[in-house]
Amino acid sequence: MPIFDQGYQHWQGAISGHGLRWLAITRQGVRQQLRRRRTKWLVSVAFVPAFMLAAFLVLWGLIEQNSTILQPIMGLLQSLPEEIRSGPKSYRTAIWTWAFNTLFDVSQFFVMLLVLAVGPDLISQDLRFNAIPLYLSRPIRRIDYYLGKLGVIGFFLAAVAIAPAVAAYVLGLAFSFDLGVLKDTWHLLVGSVAYGAIMVVSAGTLMLAISSLSRNSRLVGATWVGLWIMSNVTAGVLMTSVKQEWCPLFSYTTNFDRLRDELLDMPAAREKFLGLWKSGQNAAQEAVRPRFPFFRGRGRRPPPLSAGQTPPMLTTPVHLRFPLIWSVEVLGGLFVLSAWTLSTRVKSLDRLK
Amino acid sequence: MLFDLKSIRKTYGRITALNDLSVVAPLGAVGLLGPNGAGKTTMIRTLLGLIRIDSGEGEVLGINIRRKPLQVRQIVGFVPEDECLFPGVEGVEFVAYAGELSGMGRTDALQRAHEVLDYVGLGEARYRKVDSYSTGMKQRLKIASAIVHDPKLVILDEPTNGMDPAGRIEVLELARDLCKNKGMSLLFSSHLLVDVEAVCDHVLVLGRGRLLAEGTIAELTRSERPIFEVRVKGDLADFSNRLARQGCTFEELDGVLHVELPDGRSQELLWSTASDAGEQIRMLKPLRNTLEEVFFKAVSELA
Amino acid sequence: MNSTKTSVIEELPMPSMNSAIVEFRGVSKWYGNVIGVNKLTLGIPAGVTGLLGPNGAGKSTFLQLATGQLRPSQGTVTVLGHRAWNNPGLNRFIGLCPEQDAFYEWMTGRQFIDMCAKLDGMSTREAADATAKVLDEVGMTEHADRAVGGYSKGMRQRTKIAQALVHDPLVLFLDEPLTGTDPLARRDLINIIRRLGASGKSVILSSHVLHEVESVTPHVVLINHGRLVAEGNVREIRDLIDAHPHRIAIKSENDRLLASKLVVFDDVVGVELVRAGGGILVETRSPDAFYSRLCSLALEHGTAIEQVESQDDNLDAVFRYLVNS
Numbered sequence: 001m002p003i004f005d006q007g008y009q010h011w012q013g014a015i016s017g018h019g020l021r022w023l024a025i026t027r028q029g030v031r032q033q034l035r036r037r038r039t040k041w042l043v044s045v046a047f048v049p050a051f052m053l054a055a056f057l058v059l060w061g062l063i064e065q066n067s068t069i070l071q072p073i074m075g076l077l078q079s080l081p082e083e084i085r086s087g088p089k090s091y092r093t094a095i096w097t098w099a100f101n102t103l104f105d106v107s108q109f110f111v112m113l114l115v116l117a118v119g120p121d122l123i124s125q126d127l128r129f130n131a132i133p134l135y136l137s138r139p140i141r142r143i144d145y146y147l148g149k150l151g152v153i154g155f156f157l158a159a160v161a162i163a164p165a166v167a168a169y170v171l172g173l174a175f176s177f178d179l180g181v182l183k184d185t186w187h188l189l190v191g192s193v194a195y196g197a198i199m200v201v202s203a204g205t206l207m208l209a210i211s212s213l214s215r216n217s218r219l220v221g222a223t224w225v226g227l228w229i230m231s232n233v234t235a236g237v238l239m240t241s242v243k244q245e246w247c248p249l250f251s252y253t254t255n256f257d258r259l260r261d262e263l264l265d266m267p268a269a270r271e272k273f274l275g276l277w278k279s280g281q282n283a284a285q286e287a288v289r290p291r292f293p294f295f296r297g298r299g300r301r302p303p304p305l306s307a308g309q310t311p312p313m314l315t316t317p318v319h320l321r322f323p324l325i326w327s328v329e330v331l332g333g334l335f336v337l338s339a340w341t342l343s344t345r346v347k348s349l350d351r352l353k
Numbered sequence: 354m355l356f357d358l359k360s361i362r363k364t365y366g367r368i369t370a371l372n373d374l375s376v377v378a379p380l381g382a383v384g385l386l387g388p389n390g391a392g393k394t395t396m397i398r399t400l401l402g403l404i405r406i407d408s409g410e411g412e413v414l415g416i417n418i419r420r421k422p423l424q425v426r427q428i429v430g431f432v433p434e435d436e437c438l439f440p441g442v443e444g445v446e447f448v449a450y451a452g453e454l455s456g457m458g459r460t461d462a463l464q465r466a467h468e469v470l471d472y473v474g475l476g477e478a479r480y481r482k483v484d485s486y487s488t489g490m491k492q493r494l495k496i497a498s499a500i501v502h503d504p505k506l507v508i509l510d511e512p513t514n515g516m517d518p519a520g521r522i523e524v525l526e527l528a529r530d531l532c533k534n535k536g537m538s539l540l541f542s543s544h545l546l547v548d549v550e551a552v553c554d555h556v557l558v559l560g561r562g563r564l565l566a567e568g569t570i571a572e573l574t575r576s577e578r579p580i581f582e583v584r585v586k587g588d589l590a591d592f593s594n595r596l597a598r599q600g601c602t603f604e605e606l607d608g609v610l611h612v613e614l615p616d617g618r619s620q621e622l623l624w625s626t627a628s629d630a631g632e633q634i635r636m637l638k639p640l641r642n643t644l645e646e647v648f649f650k651a652v653s654e655l656a
Numbered sequence: 657m658n659s660t661k662t663s664v665i666e667e668l669p670m671p672s673m674n675s676a677i678v679e680f681r682g683v684s685k686w687y688g689n690v691i692g693v694n695k696l697t698l699g700i701p702a703g704v705t706g707l708l709g710p711n712g713a714g715k716s717t718f719l720q721l722a723t724g725q726l727r728p729s730q731g732t733v734t735v736l737g738h739r740a741w742n743n744p745g746l747n748r749f750i751g752l753c754p755e756q757d758a759f760y761e762w763m764t765g766r767q768f769i770d771m772c773a774k775l776d777g778m779s780t781r782e783a784a785d786a787t788a789k790v791l792d793e794v795g796m797t798e799h800a801d802r803a804v805g806g807y808s809k810g811m812r813q814r815t816k817i818a819q820a821l822v823h824d825p826l827v828l829f830l831d832e833p834l835t836g837t838d839p840l841a842r843r844d845l846i847n848i849i850r851r852l853g854a855s856g857k858s859v860i861l862s863s864h865v866l867h868e869v870e871s872v873t874p875h876v877v878l879i880n881h882g883r884l885v886a887e888g889n890v891r892e893i894r895d896l897i898d899a900h901p902h903r904i905a906i907k908s909e910n911d912r913l914l915a916s917k918l919v920v921f922d923d924v925v926g927v928e929l930v931r932a933g934g935g936i937l938v939e940t941r942s943p944d945a946f947y948s949r950l951c952s953l954a955l956e957h958g959t960a961i962e963q964v965e966s967q968d969d970n971l972d973a974v975f976r977y978l979v980n981s
Contacts, residue, residue: 008472008535011465011503015456018423024453032441130437134498137401137431138454139423349403351365388838389808487711515835517711517864518975544838547867586947620962624954633947637964648839 021140025148030155033118042117043160046110050164053103057172060095064176093184094272096172097264100165100188104195104260107161108253111199112228114156119207120220122149123346128215136349146208146342153204162196191263198259202331209338212345228252239319248319249330258320258327270315355380355506355538356400361409363395363562370395371406372562378540382532384549384570385542386648387559388655393542396559397508400540401426414505427455430499434510436491444479444486444494445470451498462501469497473527489520496527500537507531508540513548521548528552546644556644558651566651574641583610583623584636595626611640675737677702677827677858678722683731685717692717694882696731700860704853706869706876707862708971710979714882715862716755719829722860723752735827748776751820755831757812761805765796765815768804769822776823783822790818795844810841817848827858834865846872866971876971878978885978890971893978895943900968900977901925902943907935907963914959921949935963 033039126132135145169189173181210227211220235251238244248254261267355378363371370392387393398404400413402422411418413425439447445466452462470479473493478486483494492512499507509528513521529552531537543549549556550570558566566573585592593603593610599622600615614622620637627634676699685692693714709715720726721733724740724747733740736749759768766787773783791797794814799807804815813833820828830849834842849872853859863869869876870890878885878893886893894902908914915927915936923946926939940946943966954961967973 008500008531009468010535013457013461013465015427015502016458018456021454021456024450027459028439028442028450028453125440129440130435131439132437133431133433133435134437134439134451135454136403137426137433138451139426139456140454141423349398349401350405386839388840389810489711511836515832515864517709518866518972519710519979521864522976544836544842545865546839586944619960621955621960624951624961628951628955632951633944634950634964635947636966637961639963645839645843649843652840 018139018144022144022148022151025140025145026151026155029118029122029149029152033121033152033156036117039114039117039156042110042114043156046107046114046160047164049103049106049110050168053099053165054168054171056099057096057168058175060092060099061172061175061177061181064092064178091272091276092181094269096185096188097266097269098273100192101260101264101266101269103165103168104161104192104264105257107164108256111157111161111203112253114160115153115203115207116221116224118156119153119204119224120211120217122152123208123211123342124213124215124217124220127212127345128217132346133349142343142346142348145346149208150200150204153207154200157200157204158196161199162193165192165196188264191260191265195256195260195263198331199256202256202335205335205338205342209341209345212342235319245322246326248322249326251319254319255327255330258322258324259331261316261320262324267316274315354378355383355540356411356413358396358399358411359409361396361399361411362407363399363404364407369562371399374409374559374563376557376564376567378557379555380538381555382528382539382541382553384553384556385540385559386544386546386549386556386644387565388652390561391559392562393559394510395562397431397510397540397542400508401429401431427502428505430502430504430507432492432495432499432507432509432512434512434514437495438483438491440484441482443482444475447483447494448479448498448501452501455502457502465501466497469501472500473497474523489516489523492516492520492524493527496524500531504537506538506540508542510542511544512541513543513545525551546648550644556647558648560652560655565654566647570644573647574644576640576642578613580640581612581614581620581623582636582638582640583612583634584608585610585627586633586635588632592626592630592632595630596623599626609636676700677736678860679732679734680718680721681732681734683721683728683733685721685726685729691882693721693879696879696882696884698877698884698887700858700877701875702856702858703875704849704859704861704873706873706971707860707879708864708866708869708876708975709879709885713879715879716831717882718879719752719831719860719862723750723829748823749826751823751825751828753813753816753820753828753830753833755835757816759804759812759815762803764801764803765807765811765818766791766800768815769800769819772819773822778823786822786824790822793821794818794848808838809836810838813837813845814841817845821852825857828852828860830859830861830863832863833861834863834868842868866975870971878975880979886974890974891969894969894974897974897977901939901941902946902969903967903973904938904940904943904946905930905935905963905965905967906938906961908954908959908961910958911936914953914961917953917956917959921946937967 126135136142166189169185169192207220207224210223211217214220214223231250231252232254235248235254238247238250248258357377359375361371361374363369372392374392374396385393385396395404399406399411399418402413402418402425406419414428416425416428418425439450442450445463448466448469449459449462452465453459457465467479473496475490475493475497478490483491486494496507496509496512512524512528516524525548528539528541532539532552539552541549541553553570555569556567556573557564583592589605589608589610593605593612596603596610596612600618601622602613604611612623614620623634623637626632678700680696680698683696684694696714696718707715707718717726721728722735722740724733724735724743727741735746738746740746763771769787769790770783773786774780778786788797791800794817796811796814796818799811804812807815813836817830817833820830833849834845837845846868849859849861853873861869861872874889874891876890876893877887886896906914911929911933915929915938918924918936918938919927923940923942924938925941928937928939930937938946950961950964953959968977
């Protein structure tokens with residue numbers, strides 16, 4: 001039996017290709033963030049809206065099939081408008097669109113919180129502990145570094161916004177027993193994923209850019225919250241005082257809302273519900289006792305309206321009534337600004353000591 | 354041949370960091386010396402392919418630094434001077450992460466990290482967070498993460514700066530072992546010339562962006578004339594007078610006699626003189642220029 | 657000059673050659689449960705003294721106690737015969753060059769030292785003169801009017817030493833003054849330190865780079881674990897270390913023959929043949945006896961000695977033996 005050399009040994013192993021180097025950075029970042037309890041808690045809480053969406057889609061699927069499982073709540077369903085009960089499938093697209101829109105609307109809040117939880121440390125800690133030379137002296141490029149860090153944010157946002165939406169879609173599909181659903185609603189799937197991707201890229205690069213501006217991650221977090229809140233406040237103030245069409249653009253999250261509106265094709269859904277409401281109004285005028293349209297079986301009674309005034313839920317909200325291209329420009333501009341900030345702050349080592 | 358730089362030129366605005374630098378370094382342990390501002394850092398960054406040079410060509414272990422900088426960094430390990438960490442990780446994860454960044458798979462990197470940490474002597478400490486390490490341990494950790502991907506060249510930038518004597522000895526021993534026994538080449542940049550002498554065989558002296566001197570240490574420190582350093586126990590003046598009477602020329606510096614023997618005589622002359630005088634010779638060795646003297650001489654051409 | 661300035665020390669008695677400039681008597685200092693220095697008793701004479709010790713040995717605590725920044729938990733610290741703690745008047749005679757690198761980066765070197773001079777109580781004119789003088793002494797005159805932010809490490813160290821010297825103190829404490837300096841700046845700084853020691857000031861130099869301490873002074877103080885390990889001349893300390901026999905490297909025309917001749921003697925406890933024609937390494941318990949017989953051996957037939965050198969008669973070896981044992 002020979003004696004084995006305990007000292008240093010040479011290594012000949014497989015080296016992965018260059019395209020996946022950023023994955024190592026993402027993996028490390030995700031691992032580190034998942035160690036924190038608050039991240040785990042936030043991620044699990046952020047799944048709740050997705051559960052609710054899944055439940056709703058399942059319910060709708062059962063309604064479509066007039067399933068016997070729904071016997072116990074038949075009473076509630078009686079209050080649904082006649083048109084829906086008789087031909088649910090024609091309202092399918094609208095209902096699904098509306099449901100997905102609500103999901104994203106609610107999870108928007110959690111998304112911003114999650115970016116706040118995992119984002120600040122990403123670059124500011126590296127700057128504080130001077131890890132950049134350690135990265136750059138390895139066979140990776142700066143773009144790999146950025147992609148890797150962006151990937152961390154992307155992972156969490158995908159886990160919280162995109163994956164649940166896709167899972168809920170699949171569940172809803174399963175419970176419909178009708179492949180026609182796919183034809184009607186596939187654009188929702190694509191739109192959800194696209195929306196998620198845009199959020200990752202936009203919010204992700206913005207957070208990375210802010211993170212690269214300071215060595216103090218708490219300051220970065222505070223800046224993010226400040227931006228979020230102040231932008232909404234500014235937009236609100238401007239909308240009430242100046243009352244111009246472009247005022248809502250000042251709110252960062254409103255831009256996302258506008259994009260989502262377009263990607264999920266909410267206007268079409270609203271049209272559909274408007275038609276429903278109008279016919280309901282006509283029927284009410286005919287009947288002795290006015291019947292108020294019920295939505296979603298939840299029994300929330302909208303306030304009585306005078307004839308001729310449409311409820312706010314059925315028309316495009318005030319703060320979204322501006323051309324889509326403006327939001328695209330705002331988000332695009334922010335992206336360019338973030339990218340430029342990143343490239344100057346995370347300096348390559350090509351400079352005087 | 355370790356690396357070959359031809360007429361490298363790099364300016365930052367009005368400052369010329371590298372001024373037509375041409376240097377060829379052999380394999381083995383090479384020392385890099387130079388006053389502040391000589392361009393050592395810039396040269397190191399050029400070798401790592403991190404800098405876009407204005408003009409000139411260069412090769413590291415046969416790989417062109419302009420065209421394939423990523424490949425260069427694949428076979429080069431770098432131990433930076435400044436304090437730098439991946440924050441909040443344990444020692445083993447630190448080194449494994451460094452390996453992953455160089456393209457190793459996760460299991461490979463982890464296994465290799467343990468091997469390398471054994472080698473540098475970080476035992477149980479590898480399971481603690483790196484923030485809690487002492488300076489010596491951080492330095493050894495940096496060396497470990499520089500060799501995790503088995504590079505052929507390791508560049509050490511001021512590795513013993515600010516370390517206590519025990520730490521310095523460890524780092525120097527590691528460096529020596531890597532070079533002499535494990536076949537790695539080193540580029541050792543340091544202001545502590547004693548350390549360079551202890552580890553390297555070959556030195557490069559830079560100044561103002563240019564190569565001022567180079568050669569093996571043995572060559573550079575050889576004295577032109579055969580002079581001996583002598584120290585005696587008792588009266589130096591008496592001893593030196595006796596030597597003078599026998600035809601030696603000498604010079605006294607700090608209690609040490611620099612003696613040049615007359616032609617054809619050997620050290621035997623010194624011993625017989627000592628015996629006659631009832632003296633003890635406590636030190637006798639051929640005078641070598643210290644690396645420090647070589648350095649000052651090379652740099653004096655700048656002024 | 658501000659005549660209303662109250663000073664505890666008006667007239668300082670010049671210490672005699674043998675009395676200690678800095679004296680510690682049974683000094684202990686702890687931070688909670690962690691002990692910084694442990695019953696330290698020593699006296700540092702005039703001239704240049706090296707302060708050595710591994711990391712965490714208590715050197716910085718020592719310096720802080722000596723400069724009056726810390727109060728000893730136990731015992732007394734006196735500098736120039738006066739208590740060090742809480743004695744602002746003493747600061748006039750002490751200069752400290754700290755390890756930390758903290759400047760007002762936007763000031764020029766000259767402005768910074770001028771500010772320090774004024775803080776020491778000098779008038780504007782005195783400060784300007786002292787600043788110019790001390791800048792010249794450290795060789796920073798040509799760079800003095802640039803912002804500190806643009807200085808190299810060596811320049812920063814020189815500025816730090818300048819600010820410690822500007823008020824012409826009697827005792828100078830230097831904490832790692834040579835870190836990060838290139839060989840040129842180091843040579844200049846070592847010359848400055850030597851000059852200061854020779855001019856009658858007391859310089860206490862704390863450094864990790866042993867061969868440089870050795871080149872400046874043979875007198876050292878070695879601390880480990882907050883306790884005094886050794887104090888005095890390096891060679892004398894070496895002689896006192898019994899546990900390690902002296903190692904002497906010899907090259908001769910016939911190493912093995914010489915080795916066989918040496919082994920006969922009682923004081924020789926070991927002879928090692930160095931590989932690849934490197935001569936022999938002899939370990940002896942009494943170096944004096946050993947050296948005295950070398951002459952005759954060298955003149956004997958067949959064993960002419962070409963080189964003799966002690967391997968561990970230096971600070972590095974002394975440090976290693978004392979700290980590791």
